[in-house]
């Protein structure tokens with residue numbers, strides 16, 4: 001990697017590690033970023049040693065900006081985040097939020113947030129706390145997949161959470177329904193066609209630093225109709241049950 005190359009980091013927060021369906025989408029997006037000149041590093045959150053936050057809030061006063069826990073992988077990953085121009089969080093939707101391992105990781109980012117001094121809830125979409133030392137131009141991209149028929153409504157809680165943490169327009173979200181079923185069907189043509197949209201979006205993001213409204217709405221389109229998806233899911237669960245019996 002040359003010192004001038006643009007860097008992105010993928011934080012894979014699926015407990016399924018490299019088998020993650022979400023990661024298929026993220027990998028496609030990354031291929032677009034790479035075409036746009038980015039060097040990309042991956043980390044599986046599930047493989048890192050991350051001690052849960054102790055809740056001492058030392059990072060907001062006594063050890064300002066620093067966590068008291070040092071014997072795990074957070075210091076290293078924070079350094080990688082700080083050096084990246086794009087941070088991609090890739091994870092499945094679990095109970096309408098982020099998976100537990102991702103929440104444990106997020107809690108440990110507390111030293112990065114400004115100390116809360118009683119300010120009122122912002123009404124202009126700005127972040128609730130603000131970042132202590134923001135990196136100029138750094139972008140956050142959330143790529144998440146879910147099993148629901150479509151991504152509207154089911155992502156409301158997660159969106160609210162990220163709006164509060166980052167500020168309404170300070171991150172890009174890509175929510176992808178039905179992808180696991182599309183992968184399980186082994187229809188390579190359909191899968192590649194579907195993923196190609198995300199590769200093109202990655203290139204667009206590399207070039208412009210944002211996604212157009214047109215691209216965002218294209219990415220929201222699920223791979224199957226509600227009826228077809230119901231049929232595939234019914235077949236899938238039936239097969240799984242039978243596998244268990246044999």
Ligand SMILES: Cc1cc2nc3c(=O)[nH]c(=O)nc-3n(C[C@H](O)[C@H](O)[C@H](O)COP(=O)(O)O)c2cc1C
Nearest residue numbers: 014016020021022092093094095096145146147148
């Ligand atoms: C514990 C658990 C909770 C889940 N909760 C939801 C949910 O709230 N909404 C949804 O649509 N899918 C839910 N799912 C399905 C996953 O989001 C979906 O299968 C996802 O594509 C898996 O991604 P991955 O392979 O990257 O881990 C849940 C799955 C698990 C295991």
